[in-house]
Amino acid sequence: MNTDVLVVGAGPTGLALGIDLARRGVDALVVEKADRLFPGSRGKGIQPRTMEVFDDLGVLDAILAVGGTYPVGMVWQDGERVGEHRMFDPAEPTEDSPYNAPWMVPQWRTQEVLFARLVELGGRVAFGREVVGFERADQEADGVTVRFAAGPDVRARYVVAADGGRSVVRRTLGIGMTGETVDPNPLLVADTRITGLDRDNWHIFPPRGEHAGYLSICPLAGTEDFQVVAQFPEGTRVDLSAEAIRAVVAARSHLAPESVTEVRWASDFRPRAALADRFRSGRVFLAGDAAHVHSPAGGQGLNTSVQDAYNLGWKLGAVLRGGAPAALLGTYEEERRPVAGQMLGISTGVHRGEVRRGEATRQLGLGYRESSLTEETRTAPAGLCAGDRAPDGKLAGVRLFDAFRGPHWTLVAVGVEAPELPESVRVVTGDEQPSYGKGLFLVRPDGYVGWAGEDTSRLADYLDRGVTR
Template identity: 35%
Template sequence: MSQPSVLIAGAGPAGLILAFFLRKSDVPVRIIDKERTHRIGSRGAGIMPRTLEMYATLGVLDDILAGAGTMVPTAVYDPGELVPKATVPLITYQEPTPNVPHPNPATLSQDRHEEILRAHLAKLSCTVELGAELRSFEQSADNVVATIIKTGADGTESEETATFEWLVGTDGARSVVRHQLGLSFLGETNKETAMTLGDLPVEGLDPGFWHMWNVGSKLILLRPNDKSGKVFSFMYGGRPEHFANKALTSADFAEEFYKLTGRQDVKFGEATWISNYTENIRMVDTMREGRVFLAGDAAHCHSPSGGQGLNSSVQDAANLGWKLALVHQGLAPSALLDTYAEERLRVIARMLGLTTARSKETIHNVGTKDFKMTSHGDIMRMLTVNYRGSSIISEEPGAVAEQSDAYTEGAGAGGRVQATYRAPDAPELLPAGTQDAPTRLFAVFNPAAHTVLVFGGDPATRGPVITALGRIVPGVARAVLLLGEGEASPSDAAGFAAVLEDRAGHAYKGYGVDSKDLTVVVVRPDGVVGLVSSNAGGVEQYFQRILNAA
């Protein structure tokens, strides 16, 4: 890889996914982390369906699911009882469909999650540089000069000054990048809620459930980390005052557990990590300052309730990644990067509202008559997250262009696919004129290019679309023609990267389009529908919004 153009400070999920998108577009990247070893612990273990869909396109989903568990119900106990008094599903199981093949969340310890992402990133010639801390930076109109402190295996430090075109801070809630930019971190700290979190081996609890005890002002929650069921994460809320300024040990937690629950049948091993936790609900009001960006926890922190944090962070990275790649390649104006905050801040603000409300139902109300344990609801799957009102997205005719709820289901007429929302999947697509195995849209979508799906019409109506695409730089967009079984002819292939027969009808049905009429759906590299149009003019207008003028 040539001299890095982008410095990513912080190698959590946001940093890793950003590096993934950039390397898919051959952008030289350096990703650093101040820790001298990779972090351990489950931390953000929930992986929502929208993230699973993105991982399918990135090619990492199979490895993620191989070790992941499912989001199991919560068993609620009275002290001393072995049988729960109630079980509450955190999220209702949904059957997969052709257009939503991953409707249910998965759970995987974050350290294992990151390990899988690092392994795939290494295949793109990018590895995490440990023991490298961004200490400060200076930016100009042309570059960012970073001061990096590197710590060797023997603990000795050395200073390096390096120049990059762009800097992205994915360095957590205490972000050095955010602090040096002087950005506000608006919100509040909930000092009334005290918690201890950690992971430890557990014997005697069914890994098919989360397990919860709520007694007075105290709450203990234990959940299995993955399908092995050997290690559980715990949350202990309402700690005794003498633990306020120090983390519990494994023995301390076991003692508190036995006092609270009366369950002497449960055995604990040594914790792999334990940490006190204070709930912060904060976000920035901008995610870009010149050549410097923020993503993930550096830009927003919130309650873990609802499992939105890690998922929102990787969606930040996906949104920024393809835009930064186009600008770096000289194909798009710098102004495209302003749409990163334009699209994401609205989503993050809504997400903070949802997770805060969820937290108030549980953590905040422990020991009160208002305490309740309820399911997350379908909204937490993140399949309805949208960028309504974005200045670069062309919404379908008749759609209301102003902003609306960032987590609300689309309202396309007759179930028609709608711009600003996720692009549905469709399996059983046969490459026309070949003996190739069937494919699916999630395998067709490309994190390094727009995918232009062309439905229906005839050669005369499709021709102008291909002509319009021919006027943009090769590699920016890839045209794919979708036809019914037996409808493809050799002449159809001209100008298309692929011609697929939708023999089972999943694509036409899932996108709500008719084979008689031409419909063009432009899918962005982050899996968001950027355009729904019935003509080549819409295609030209869309790419004029995001690319440099020819």
């Protein structure tokens, strides 16, 4: 069997990449070793920048329909409510940032939404397909042959490893992970049904005694479930049985064991932060948790992972379907590895109480000013620069996010006459846009300004590089 792109792993990263490739007409196959989508909540926070990505991928309405806002934290002590805890710095939507607060959606439901969109676009997921190796000798030729525990090999022009923190593909490539233990204390996370607690608050139970850990019980928006998180002393072997989870809840709160009426999914982990030494080896790319592992604090892991896919998807499409130079794919690691490292630092800082959940965790300030794909031709730009996220807003009555939506480049011309451009570039013109200022702004398919200036001849030089195909 042959395909253009083989995506290993049907988590949020692999499914988002599958969607982006499908809408670009790229023949891609997503494979997943499990026989179904991941069943647990785990990553439950969708950050504002990822909501913008989901807007472009055509899933935002579905995500909004199955999620909700984060509840206010309620601190309990000895069965009494003793105070509120705001999990996030407040932020109101603005014209240039319409999604300015995180949205809660359990990971399993996010994956259901992404899977449905992928199928709608004609994409494919093959379940029960466990990768066991591949022919590395072919990577510099025309493709990679991937082997499975069962079923036929697959020959792909490119392979993307989105198979999680214990990535088989990454280990087969011999790519190391550099990192640290964020917290030696193991954590239990479980999706449960609980009686006796309201769903208007995220319930927090501080540690009782020197050797006890905290307990948090968060209502999962759009469901009847509560996510239970419990911390244990270093060296503890966490028992994932329903009986043990009921005992932990009873010991650390005012609830009785029978208040936990059902345990639907449970897992344990030790928070760590790690970054792959490389994000690429020949024709194989690493994305998501295969490339970077985060503490869950701050909700950065899933979001950084989806944005990996969003960065790589348009570049693979441009090379495979648009005739762009293969060198374009080299900018994936150049752009995403520094961002992943930055977000790992933020996740770790949030976990340790050093960073607030706020401006940094929304990911709206991330960009690629230092990328080789970025050209800022103005000598003293004020405000928006090449490499920055392209804001939303209105220009001559046109909403910019509506203009950006789709697998194309967009030229935003403010107070400057727009030049003739290839049909593949959409043009929006107007006299004034406060978030942009005067000038020409060539916006990439992933919503970042690739080129900015006023000299149209220099824009032609950028277009001649072939990356806009």
